[in-house]
Amino acid sequence: MNKRPSSSLVTPTYNWPQALELLLLSVKRQTILPDEVIVADDGSKPETTELIKQFQKDFPVPLIHVWHEDNGNQKPKIMNKAIAKAKYDYIIEIDGDIIMHPNFVEDHLKYAAKGIYLFGSRVNIQKNILDTIFSKKITFFHFFSKGIKKRGRTLRIPFFMNFAKLHEKRSSKLRGCNMSFWKEDFIKINGFNEALVGWGIDDSEMIQRLHNIGIQGKRLKNVAIAYHIYHKEQDKSHIEINHIIEKETTEKKITFIEKGINQYL
Template sequence: MPETLKCSLVTPTYNWPEALELLLSSIKQQVVLPDEVIIADDGSKSETKALIDKFSDNFPVPLIHIWHEDKGNRKPRIMNKAIAAAQFPYIVEIDGDIIMHKNFIKDHLKFAKEGYYLYGSRANIQQSHLVNLFSQQQTNFNYFSKGIKKRGRTIHMPFLTQFYKPVSERSRKLRGCNMSFWRQDFIKVNGFNENLVGWGIDDSEMIQRLHNIGIKGKRLKFAGIAYHIFHHEQSKSHIEINQAIEDQTTKLKIKRCEVGVDQFL
């Protein structure tokens, strides 16, 4: 894919400005910058807005804050609003608790190809390292860094990425914290499904609909490296409802969700 491809980096956040600060710092260190950064804020308090305002003063690209009122977990809705507002044809999605390798955006753009989406993995920053992480504002890691779990995922060798064949079925290795796709494909399937409730499944259910319209996935192994900051798991009280929706999407090859991004376009 030519380096002239323009992308919007979109990240959800909710009341964790300390993690968002490290993410924003890692964006500033990118070898290839995104063309804009959109923060999809699911109802955070004023501390998050103050942090974004502070970064906006000298951020290298437009930093856009899209917020809605806190009415429980409504991540699909705020992500739809954010991607509806995106100005560029390619969307890179990460979570708000991710620190990116300096080549993260470069890797996603390098392997972007029409008819495909990309999905990467994450190395985990362990709970025992959090005090040092935040006190030192650490944004650079490698295979030998302290506090890292799943070190094999820190190896950056994009030459090897090309040997991973595209897949026609959704992979169990898919993680919404590290993926990218074409905005027009996202709109074709009507974006994230707002009938999903609470935490979980929203990314994989949307990706299943991409497969249902013939889009294939490519794994970014040895590229698109992300470091995930430890946090306790969110409530999975509604996971069975969401799983049932995803199972129907897969079984019936549903291509569009009923309540999605079209309401914001």
């Protein structure tokens, strides 16, 4: 049996304290806690800082707020700054609009193994129940909950993981909202690529470089369940530039990028 690694849960956020509040409440309900939680804040207004200060008063593990000034979408940069501060070996990455199932962290740590990263899926919480979940601070959902999509993904059946295969190539099912990796592997490839502009591709481009150094992926099915809070689609005006960078990373088997985490270590 693998010894459970020490872990840092890292989440990006930007001006959505209501979603972050539910995320942090779902951390408190974990069967196994991460060793610390780091909020990578891409320039939110003071409401987010106030919310984090409130949570810090009685949070069960260190809750660290890493903030930089708002200068458009700079998720790769703030994530690099946050992970540079992470004290622990294993990084669990979730989006700032995720509510975690109580066994979420436990599942990531159970299946963590050297030479691989993990990626899971998400259950979508629909727009029509947002007012209810925010006003009642709901962090628990199940197969029969109202206002969710992809109900099959709410079922936690660890037995299925006995059949999980390793992925030598990056999967099209990869979602940055629910994944985990070793900090030392992340540093080897120099972290997230800060040459990427605006929203999108940063997670898959980084994961491609992990594949390029021989790290394999394992998909978490029916474990590590994550509920994604509905929001409007992000601005995708820069996505083509990012696709070009990702294509080059894949074709040229690039393993190390120029502007990455090494600036903050």
